[in-house]
Amino acid sequence: MKRALGRQSWLGPAMLLPAILYVLALVGVPFLMAFVYAVGDVKVGSTGYHFVGLANFSSVLENPGFRRALRNSIVFTLCSQALVLVFGNILAIVLKDAFRGRRFIRFLVILPWVGPVSIGSIGWKWILDSLYSVIIWVLIRLHLVPALSPPMWLGEPTLAMISVILVHTWHVLPFATVILLAGWTAIPRDIPEACAVDGAGYFRTLFQVTLPMLLPIINVALLFGTVFTFTDMTVIYILTRGGPYDTTQVLPSLAFFTGILGSDLAEGAAISIFLLPLLVLVAWRMLRTAHQAEAG
Amino acid sequence: MARRARRRFAAAVRWGILVGFSTALAFPFYWMLITAFKRSSDLYDLKNDPFLFHQPPTLEHLRLLLRETLFLRWLWNTTEAGVCVVAITLLLAVPAAYALARLTGPWGGRLGIAIFLTYLVPPTMLFIPLSRVVATLGLQDTIWSIVVVYPSFTIPFSTWLLMGFFKSIPRELEDAAMVDGLTRFQAFLKLMVPISMSGILTVVIFSFTLVTQEFVYALTFISSASNQTVGVGVPIYLVRGDVYYWGSLMAACLIATLPIAFLYNLFLDRFIAGFTFGSVK
Numbered sequence: 300m301k302r303a304l305g306r307q308s309w310l311g312p313a314m315l316l317p318a319i320l321y322v323l324a325l326v327g328v329p330f331l332m333a334f335v336y337a338v339g340d341v342k343v344g345s346t347g348y349h350f351v352g353l354a355n356f357s358s359v360l361e362n363p364g365f366r367r368a369l370r371n372s373i374v375f376t377l378c379s380q381a382l383v384l385v386f387g388n389i390l391a392i393v394l395k396d397a398f399r400g401r402r403f404i405r406f407l408v409i410l411p412w413v414g415p416v417s418i419g420s421i422g423w424k425w426i427l428d429s430l431y432s433v434i435i436w437v438l439i440r441l442h443l444v445p446a447l448s449p450p451m452w453l454g455e456p457t458l459a460m461i462s463v464i465l466v467h468t469w470h471v472l473p474f475a476t477v478i479l480l481a482g483w484t485a486i487p488r489d490i491p492e493a494c495a496v497d498g499a500g501y502f503r504t505l506f507q508v509t510l511p512m513l514l515p516i517i518n519v520a521l522l523f524g525t526v527f528t529f530t531d532m533t534v535i536y537i538l539t540r541g542g543p544y545d546t547t548q549v550l551p552s553l554a555f556f557t558g559i560l561g562s563d564l565a566e567g568a569a570i571s572i573f574l575l576p577l578l579v580l581v582a583w584r585m586l587r588t589a590h591q592a593e594a595g
Numbered sequence: 596m597a598r599r600a601r602r603r604f605a606a607a608v609r610w611g612i613l614v615g616f617s618t619a620l621a622f623p624f625y626w627m628l629i630t631a632f633k634r635s636s637d638l639y640d641l642k643n644d645p646f647l648f649h650q651p652p653t654l655e656h657l658r659l660l661l662r663e664t665l666f667l668r669w670l671w672n673t674t675e676a677g678v679c680v681v682a683i684t685l686l687l688a689v690p691a692a693y694a695l696a697r698l699t700g701p702w703g704g705r706l707g708i709a710i711f712l713t714y715l716v717p718p719t720m721l722f723i724p725l726s727r728v729v730a731t732l733g734l735q736d737t738i739w740s741i742v743v744v745y746p747s748f749t750i751p752f753s754t755w756l757l758m759g760f761f762k763s764i765p766r767e768l769e770d771a772a773m774v775d776g777l778t779r780f781q782a783f784l785k786l787m788v789p790i791s792m793s794g795i796l797t798v799v800i801f802s803f804t805l806v807t808q809e810f811v812y813a814l815t816f817i818s819s820a821s822n823q824t825v826g827v828g829v830p831i832y833l834v835r836g837d838v839y840y841w842g843s844l845m846a847a848c849l850i851a852t853l854p855i856a857f858l859y860n861l862f863l864d865r866f867i868a869g870f871t872f873g874s875v876k
Contacts, residue, residue: 311698530717
């Protein structure tokens with residue numbers, strides 16, 4: 300009977316192992332290789348390997364371009380996640396109840412997340428074009444910017460940074476929205492109603508009752524959003540290539556330009572290692588979240 | 596009376612927010628549509644109102660895109676890579692998810708989370724070593740480089756998603772089947788897989804979508820325009836020198852986005868369940 304119930308101890312590992320080995324070979328091994336590269340002198344085309352200790356890290360840290368990229372990465376992540384947090388919750392609140400046309404509006408709202416980012420970004424590159432920008436056209440009509448010297452979205456450092464932050468926010472907002480929406484729709488209707496009966500106003504209920512209840516799901520949305528933002532370079536690569544004058548360079552794009560286009564694999568690997576502390580932090584928070592969900 | 600006025604006010608605010616956000620979020624796609632069908636002489640005339648057609652619409656950009664660029668080739672490459680990645684993902688993730696849900700005991704859940712966490716290790720940390728791995732395998736500049744590499748992130752997420760799916764199916768079903776003489780593996784293959792078709796379909800759509808969305812690996816491993824996927828081909832290789840063919844470019848963007856968006860939308864709720872770790876009860 301015990302055998303009939305299929306307690307073969309080899310079947311589980313046999314079904315699990317291929318997937319684990321595949322992921323180990325293509326995530327685990329390159330992950331370790333990144334560290335090996337970062338403390339060596341590997342270049343494209345070179346075959347030898349010499350251990351150089353922390354030389355790559357110190358050369359990276361002395362590079363003002365790197366420090367700028369690190370700062371940009373932090374600004375890029377913090378700003379876009381703050382916007383996502385506010386806009387995502389507002390959108391979730393207005394989308395949570397059933398109304399006519401909800402499915403259609405939800406479809407419009409998730410488009411930026413579903414379409415390839417590189418392709419959405421090239422759409423924005425056209426909208427932000429230096430000559431034919433439709434936004435500039437509207438702003439000139441409203442007399443908000445001078446018609447003869449309109450601002451160049453992607454040509455001035457501050458504007459370029461704002462542009463890439465907003466376009467990235469545009470891309471990740473739908474993802475956070477649908478996650479938050481799952482949380483908002485799960486809140487029992489009678490809780491806000493009870494608060495209203497007790498005389499609490501809308502915003503007091505929102506900040507003192509509803510949002511605290513949503514903290515676990517907000518946490519999940521922000522954890523994923525942070526990883527997807529801090530480690531991505533697509534929007535920046537398409538819109539500005541890190542320019543003008545490297546002012547919108549972030550860590551991932553700098554690693555790409557140094558390691559792949561600049562052929563300095565070792566220094567590129569050293570730069571990408573700086574993504575790790577944040578990943579460890581997020582992984583740790585996620586484990587806690589998963590653990591709490593299991594226990595609670 | 597005051598209550599009715601307040602309700603009306605609330606409805607107005609809600610619709611204001613809905614219209615505002617959906618306009619902002621969907622605007623680029625609307626703009627792609629307008630640009631794709633406008634004549635160049637209309638498009639590049641600064642005196643024209645860009646929201647209106649001043650000359651009759653044209654199919655010229657579309658013709659150029661389909662006849663004189665590599666666009667169809669990129670679509671084909673993407674489909675080919677997508678089908679292969681989906682096949683590899685299913686072959687490895689479905690059994691692994693089942694094992695985690697049923698056969699590994701208390702370790703299953705932890706192992707599942709560990710596998711899921713590898714999904715968070717980003718391409719931008721791995722692309723430098725992987726470019727060497729791909730070169731060593733002799734796959735550089737072919738579509739096979741991404742066919743081999745993409746499952747490394749589709750498998751973790753798919754395994755996680757399917758594990759939750761298998762766990763939600765009552766154990767008694769398999770137990771009954773095994774009492775009737777099926778082995779554990781037969782019960783998995785003949786009973787659980789058919790029951791889980793909707794979960795498996797979700798994984799198919801998810802993996803295929805990721806193939807179309809990925810940018811960094813394809814940009815790194817593939818160097819000839821004709822071997823590219825749509826995600827890299829359109830934004831990088833439809834630009835000649837410094838000249839952007841905006842009409843054709845926007846037509847390409849639209850064609851590459853909409854079909855995937857429709858499919859993804861159908862399975863949206865299931866994807867989200869995979870991301871929320873059960874923190875929504």
